[in-house]
Amino acid sequence: MPPPSQPRDDAAMVATVVSWFAVEGRELPWRADVVTPWGILVSEVMLQQTPVARVEPVWREWITRWPTPASLASATQADAVRAWGRLGYPRRAARLWECAHTIVAQWDGQVPRDPQALRMLPGVGEYTAAAVLAFAFGERAIVLDTNVRRVIARAWNAEPLPRPHLVAAERAVADALAPTDPTMAARWAVASMELGAVVCTARAPQCTACPIAHACRWLADGRPGLAQAPRRSQAWNGTDRQVRGRMLALLRESHDPVRLRGHRALADVEPEQFDRCLASLLADGLASVAAEETFTL
DNA sequence: AATTCGGGGCG
DNA sequence: CGCCCAGAATT
Secondary structure, X not given: OOOOXXXXXXXXXXXXXXXXXXXXXXXXXXXXOOOOHHHXXXXXXXXXXXXXXXXXXXXHHHHHHOOOHHXXXXXXXHHHXXXXXXXXXXXXXXXXXXXXXXXXXXXXXXXXXXXXXXXXXXXXXXXXXXXXXXHHHOOOOOOOOHHHHHHHHHHHOOOOOOOOOOOHHHHXXXXXXXXXXXXXXXXXXXXXXXXXXXXXOOOOOOHHHOOOHHHOHHHHOOOOOOOOOOOOOOOOOOOHXXXXXXXXXXXXXXXXXXXXXXXXXXXXXXXXXXXXXXXXXXXXXXXXXXXXXXXXX
16 A cells, blocks of 8 residues: 655656756757757757657758758758658748748847747747757746656656647646756756656656656556557558658659659559649648649759 | 648567 | 657648
């Protein structure tokens, strides 16, 4: 029988995770001291729904080629999308390119150190704005990505996984948890994210390696609910997303305009879906008409 | 609140 | 082969 509910020392748990990160945290390239706010912003956008391992080489290439917003703004969107490679969600590349233009035009070429200004940048939502404020500027921002949400869900709420959508109550818990001191809050942000990424993982959490295992409510309850997968699987084969990706791959690989209709790589695509996907790529500005029935990035 | 938007790699 | 990954924008 567990002891009667003893008061939990949230501050001690936070401090423990911060100390753990100082020793065990990975040395990712965008965590180096020399990285600029622009480098942080680029990394955060690339990391939206894309694993660290795949982002690393592309980030290095981008930041070497376009070390400032002005340098990316002087490139073409096609260059940005092509350099994006196969990271996925190529609209992010277009948005980052738009970000560069906005930052040059409105913020004197400097990534703004302001939540509302950041949120106005295309592709920058609640998470990314908070991450830039914390990681690039050392401010106290509530960083709630899927990793931090999972850590809080388990250690504090005794739930196996966070809910599909971020709710207000979660922000309140996270805000109460974050240290008042900006520097400490920023350290907690990166440390809690790292804990979720490498220890408190979704499928196979390494509780024996967790610095706050002794205080984790979910572990104390016997890690219930781990087996079930509450999320709906996203179909892939034959989806518009796959077809869009295949079309864009053809455009990326060629520097000359491409005749997409009737292309042998798209032979299995029904005409209706072909038209729908091509139209959406044009609407997103990811493809443009070069001439009659030929397209480019 | 629910959908759409890539792609790869791992258990 | 299902599931997950430093989400955002649109409806």
